[in-house]
Amino acid sequence: MPGAEQRAVARAARTRRRFERGEVRRFTRRARRRRLTALVVAGSLVLLAIVVAVAAYSPLMAVRTIEITGTSRIDAVALEDSLSDQIGVPLTLVDREAVGDVIGGYPLIQSYSLQTRPPSTLVVSVVERTPVGVLLNGDRFDLVDSAGVVIETSDTAPAGYPTLTTPSGGATGTAFHSLARVLLTLPASLDGRVAAVTATTGDDVTLTLGDGAVVMWGGPDRSAQKAVVLEKLMAATDPAEVSSYDVSSPAAAVVGRR
Incomplete structure (x- = not known):
């Protein structure tokens, strides 16, 4: 019996050693595979970076x-x-x-x-730049945008744009900036129909339409609402009978009759 027990112990020891050697080999193979995968990925990234750099800086x-x-x-x-x-x-x-x-x-x-x-x-x-109107400059005419930048200068007033009148006579001051803001919010239905725009302060912008009717706009505040009200008033009235539209207080707009 003692001999049999010793042989059993020896077999168990050999089995354990074989298992441990197998585990070591498996771990070593996995580690090699991981290292190989990491090297392949790193190499691919380096190659890609080189290709991109060459392409980006290439004469092509x-x-x-x-x-x-x-x-x-x-x-x-x-x-x-x-x-x-x-x-x-x-x-x-x-x-x-x-x-x-x-x-x-x-x-x-x-x-x-x-x-x-x-x-x-x-x-x-x-x-x-988008032109908004024309300023008289001596005996010439400056087409300007809402910032007052001169887009072009000509001997005659460019057609389709209103003449602008301010206290300074130019594209400076509160009056000009107010009328420019108003012009930017006018409805498309008024394109080409505004003949002149005047302002002496920032709150008394007045438009003169091609048919002679005057639009008392006031300041640039609530311009979007004023534009909607003006369109509705113009659609509901006969232009031949109207002398003025006062939308300075859009909630209480007034139409003046000829």
Whole structure:
């Protein structure tokens, strides 16, 4: 019996050692697989970064075309030519500050945005200033936007825009800024129908329509509501019988008869 017990103990010890060696081998294989997977992933990421970097800075991804959008009064070809120093520059290295400096030299541009379109196009989208009216400047006429920026100057008043009259005679002061705000909120139905706009203060904007009727607007406050009320009054009355519309207090608007 003692011999049998010793043999059983020896077998158990051998079995345990075989199990332990197997576990060590399995752990070693798993560790090798994890290391190999990590190396493959890291290598792939490095390769991808190299490919992206080479592509981004490659002459194949350089600016070859400059596309200008959104222009009307501005000469798009001239603007494109003024940005020609960006030709040949990789899309990722376009000098946005230099582009901004060039565009800053165009007073008719109110805002702009840049977009790179692979493989080789730089898109410049501009928003031009919107004219609101005409100011008499000596014996010439300045077409201005709501900020008072001169869009163009001509010997005759541009058609389709109201003449603007302020105490300063120019695009400065509270009166001008109030009438400009009012003009920006006028309903589309009045496009081309306003012949003149005057203001002596910030609260007494007055519009004169092409048929001679006067619109007493007041200040720029509640302009959206005033515009709705004015449209309803004009739709409900015969223009030939109306001399004025007073919407300065939109809740108590008054129509003056001829």
